[in-house]
Amino acid sequence: xxxxxxxxxxxxxxxxxxxxxxxxxxxxxxxxxxxxxxxxxxxxxxxxxxxxxxxxxxxxxxxxxxxxxxxxxxxxxxxxxxxxxxxxxxxxxxxxxxxxxxxxxxxxxxxxxxxxxxxxxxxxxxxxxxxxxxxxxxxxxxxxxxxxxxxxxxxxxxxxxxxxxxxxxxxxxxxxxxxxxxxxxxxxxxxxxxxxxxxxxxxxxxxxxxxxxxxxxxxxxxxxxxxxxxxxxxxxxxxxxxxxxxxxxxxxxxxxxxxxxxxxxxxxxxxxxxxxxxxxxxxxxxxxxxxxxxxxxxxxxxxxxxxxxxxxxxxxxxxxxxxxxxxxxxxxxxxxxxxxxxxxxxxxxxxxxxxxxxxxxxxxxxxxxxxxxxxxxxxxxxxxxxxxxxxxx
Numbered sequence: 001x002x003x004x005x006x007x008x009x010x011x012x013x014x015x016x017x018x019x020x021x022x023x024x025x026x027x028x029x030x031x032x033x034x035x036x037x038x039x040x041x042x043x044x045x046x047x048x049x050x051x052x053x054x055x056x057x058x059x060x061x062x063x064x065x066x067x068x069x070x071x072x073x074x075x076x077x078x079x080x081x082x083x084x085x086x087x088x089x090x091x092x093x094x095x096x097x098x099x100x101x102x103x104x105x106x107x108x109x110x111x112x113x114x115x116x117x118x119x120x121x122x123x124x125x126x127x128x129x130x131x132x133x134x135x136x137x138x139x140x141x142x143x144x145x146x147x148x149x150x151x152x153x154x155x156x157x158x159x160x161x162x163x164x165x166x167x168x169x170x171x172x173x174x175x176x177x178x179x180x181x182x183x184x185x186x187x188x189x190x191x192x193x194x195x196x197x198x199x200x201x202x203x204x205x206x207x208x209x210x211x212x213x214x215x216x217x218x219x220x221x222x223x224x225x226x227x228x229x230x231x232x233x234x235x236x237x238x239x240x241x242x243x244x245x246x247x248x249x250x251x252x253x254x255x256x257x258x259x260x261x262x263x264x265x266x267x268x269x270x271x272x273x274x275x276x277x278x279x280x281x282x283x284x285x286x287x288x289x290x291x292x293x294x295x296x297x298x299x300x301x302x303x304x305x306x307x308x309x310x311x312x313x314x315x316x317x318x319x320x321x322x323x324x325x326x327x328x329x330x331x332x333x334x335x336x337x338x339x340x341x342x343x344x345x346x347x348x349x350x351x352x353x354x355x356x357x358x359x360x361x362x363x364x365x366x367x368x369x370x371x372x373x374x375x376x377x378x379x380x381x382x383x384x385x386x387x388x389x390x391x392x393x
Contacts, residue, residue: 003319003364007296007357008150008178014203014248014358021205021244031237032228045239048246055253056197056212057186064211064229065242069177069198071222072211073102075233076173076194077144079219081110084141084171088115094143094165096121096129097340100150100175104336107144116141123340126286127154131161137168142193144172147179151324151337151353152285153297155183162192171217177201177209181252182260182294193217199241203358204248208241255358263295263356264288266365270298270354273369278302278376284338284351298354301343305379307335307351313375319368322353 004012029041046060053060066072077093084090093107097120110116122130127149135143143165147158158174165172171193176185181202187195194217198209211232213219219232226234268288274281284299286292302310307323314321324335334348354368 001318003367005354005356005360005364005368006320006322007360008201008353008355009322010200010206011203011357012359013200013205013244014251016251017204017244017248020247021240024240024243027239029239031239032226041239045237045242048239048242051246052210052242052249053212055185055249056180056195056210057188057190058195058212059215061230062187062212062215064213064232065237065245066209066211066233067207068200068209069175069196070102070209072196072198072209073100073144073173073175074106075211075219075222076196076213077103077106077142078110078222079232080142080171080173080194080217081114081116082220083218085114085116090139090141091115091117092119092140093117094119094121094135094140094170096123096145098123098127098149098151098337099144099146100177103144103146103175120340121145123337123342125342126292127152127284127337127341128286128292129156129161131157132164135164135168135170137165137170140168140170142171142173145174147174147176147185148183148294148297149285149337150178151335151351152299152341153178153294153355154285155179155292155294158190158192162190166191178294181256182263182296184256187212187214194219199245199248202248202252204245205241208238208245210245259358260295263360266356266360266362267293267295267298269362270356270365270368273365274298274300274354274372277369277372280304280376282347284341284343296356298356300352300354301338301347301350302352302376302379303347303350304383305350305376306382307349309379309382310350310352310375313378314368314371317371317375319371321368322355323351324353 029037031042031045050060053063173194177198180197195212200206281300338348
């Protein structure tokens with residue numbers, strides 16, 4: 001049986017979410033229709049919205065269903081920028097280095113197409129965002145950042161960053177895709193303007209996520225035609241996916257505290273084991289004891305070995321891991337997150353990410369630790385690639 005240690009890319013659907021999806025798919029009715037079948041679909045949709053909202057400390061009307069985390073991030077970053085740019089008077093977008101490509105690529109597109117100007121906030125050696133003492137917000141359209149770094153697992157100082165932005169009158173978007181289901185998320189308490197999540201990271205279906213958007217916030221929509229969700233996102237809503245998302249969200253929140261404790265112990269076993277099996281390996285991000293590392297993540301660099309080589313060798317041994325974000329998988333680039341943390345390009349090419357989830361067991365960790373020494377030895381014999389990268393000067 002293959003060992004799956006790539007839950008940050010996607011995690012298995014929960015059986016109850018699959019059952020709810022299947023049952024809801026048999027219901028006929030467009031939730032925008034006014035006949036009884038349409039209104040039955042509408043009731044199911046709004047009950048799902050209420051459930052998701054409750055797990056995020058938000059009002060139901062603030063939950064805008066999207067096709068996933070990437071669309072939610074795009075809607076927040078582009079939509080807030082367009083609403084705030086004011087004819088070029090606020091061209092700046094603040095974001096940390098090492099963000100997910102959903103943010104990086106969106107900001108870079110706005111630079112090329114819309115004349116935006118990106119100001120990248122620094123990361124420290126552990127991947128923490130360096131919180132500025134203050135922000136001159138007169139020409140800033142928005143601040144966007146990850147709640148948990150998706151590659152190295154660093155838990156970011158969300159409240160402190162949001163407070164600095166609020167003091168400057170700058171709206172804030174938080175990408176909470178990697179935090180959802182692992183950390184408590186209370187939209188009201190955070191005091192941010194927008195927050196993105198995705199269902200398939202918590203055991204729901206691929207193809208649905210949400211942007212939580214404050215009642216007081218304004219965005220220009222990406223998609224026009226019907227205005228079904230507060231005039232923010234148009235299109236016929238996927239009732240079955242929303243129902244399944246809600247079932248997964250309820251289950252993930254109900255077990256979050258207990259599961260965090262279990263995964264923390266399993267993560268610590270994995271980290272200790274990797275250090276014993278491959279003493280050369282270097283942990284990326286905070287030490288577990290700091291409390292600043294998400295429970296599901298263990299990220300290492302392996303000196304002298306190519307991360308891709310290690311990935312393929314472990315895959316041959318029946319263990320699935322990743323070199324970083326699945327959105328960039330198959331593209332042989334050094335980790336931009338590690339580069340932003342001050343690591344060398346050689347180190348950034350030698351990264352592997354091990355991520356745990358609901359189905360992970362001690363046997364899974366032990367299987368990885370049994371396969372890792374031989375894979376590392378073989379990968380070091382192959383050495384590091386000298387090919388140029390897009391990150392090269």
